[in-house]
Amino acid sequence: MRGIGEARAAGARRRRGIVLAVTGLLTLLVPLTGPAAEAEPKPTVEEVHARVERLYREAEAATDAYNDAEEKAKKQRKEVERLDKAVADASERLAGLKDEAGALARAQYRGGGMPMEAQLLLSDDPEEFVDDLRLARKGQHAQRRLITEVTGTQQRLDGYAKEAAGTYGRLERSREAKSGAKELIEERLAEAKKLEKKLKAEERERLRRLERQRAREAQARWLDSGILDEIDAEATPAGRKAIAYATDQLGKDYVWGAEGPDTFDCSGLTMRAWEAAGVRIPRTSQTQLAGLARIDVSEMRPGDLIIYHSDASHVGIYVGDGAIVHAPRPGRQVTVAGAGSMPIKGVVRPDA
Structure with a gap:
């Protein structure tokens, strides 16, 4: 027990x-x-504003990458179509040449395989001999031409095949770049919307007011520099047409990758505006900066394009009096803003 x-x-x-x-x-x-543990400090509206701005900037930079990849893919698809047609034409020509070569071979076989020159020497009729001699020479020229053309056509086909392989490779890389950019855009936009959604209605309104206030402050600093005293050039006829098109789009939604007529992203709007003026310009803000004539800010005139941010991820069209028309970002509409409301990277002139 x-x-x-x-x-x-x-x-x-x-x-x-x-x-x-x-x-x-x-x-x-x-x-x-x-x-x-759950009582994590709630971010202030100012902190949300900074994070949302960063996310939208990253999405806009990715949109440029997406648009650039799409432009490259368009060119490469056209090149593929051209190569496909060239291959089809060359293959058809080669088939015709092979038929022609077969006909010559059959003619020689019917002559007992004897060279045409020997057949001429055995001819009893001098006139027939002369006629046949002309025909023989034509036959020899035809054979040489046929051999040359068959060889050339085959070489072209081989070249097309090699070129097509490179084009298909570039097209696939463009598709992958476009897909990666799209994934990044959607990820950043979803994160930004999630942040904004956490705010109460009055906080969201305060966020909008804060955005406008920051833009006004930046514009005021730009104007205080006296820059408008130096900018007095007038728009060209083409510039006026581009401005007219851009202002006609006021109020339309921003959609990344869109280039009209109902929705736009920033560079889609500037591209279409200048297209309406009869001038074709690159698709993205980065390629617009790289491919168009650079102008000093003090020399810009209405119709010029202002590229913004250090990564050249945004663009607007200068309309005069210190203002631009631009497509700001997702959730916003095409609007008028201060030309100095964002950090200016450079100014370019489509009709230089």
Whole structure:
């Protein structure tokens, strides 16, 4: 009996030890899983504004990459179509040449395989000999032409095949770049929308007011520099047409990758505006900066394009009086803004 009692007492002590250990562990875990852990400080509207602006900037830069990849893919698809047609034409020509070569071979076979020159020497009729000599020479020229053309056509086909392989490779890389950019755009936009959605209605309105206030402050600093005293050039006829097109789009939604007529992204709007003026310009803000004539800010005139941010990820069309028309970002519409409301990277002139 004594042994049983001691065993029971030892078991009770072990159970109390386990209970105490578990209780201690739970005490440690409560701060990690309870209300205290969830009470993460809520970001201020200013902090949300900074994060949202960064996310939209990243999405806009990715949109440029997406548009650039799409433009390259368009050119490469056209090149593939051209090569496909060239291959089809060359293959058809080669088939015709092979038929022609077969006809010559059959004619020679019917002559007993004897060279045409030998057949002429055995002719009894001098006039027929002369006529046949002309025909023989024509036949020889035809054979040489045929051999040359067959060889050339085959070489062209081989060249087309090699060129097509390179074009298909570039097209596939453009598709991959476009797909990667699209994924990044959607990821950044979803994150920005999630942040904004967490705000209450009055906070979202305050966020909008904060955006406008920051833009006004930047514009005021730009104007205080006296820059408008130096900018006095007038728009060209083409510039006026581009401005007219851009202002006709006011109020239309921004959609990344869109180039009209119902929705636009920033460079889609400037491209279409200048297209309406009869001038074809590159598709993205980065390629517009790289491919168009650079102009000093003090020399710009209405119709010129202002490229913004250090990565050249945004563009607007200058309309005069220190203002631009631009497509700002997702969730916004084509609007008028201060030309100095964002950091200026450079100014370019489509009709230089």
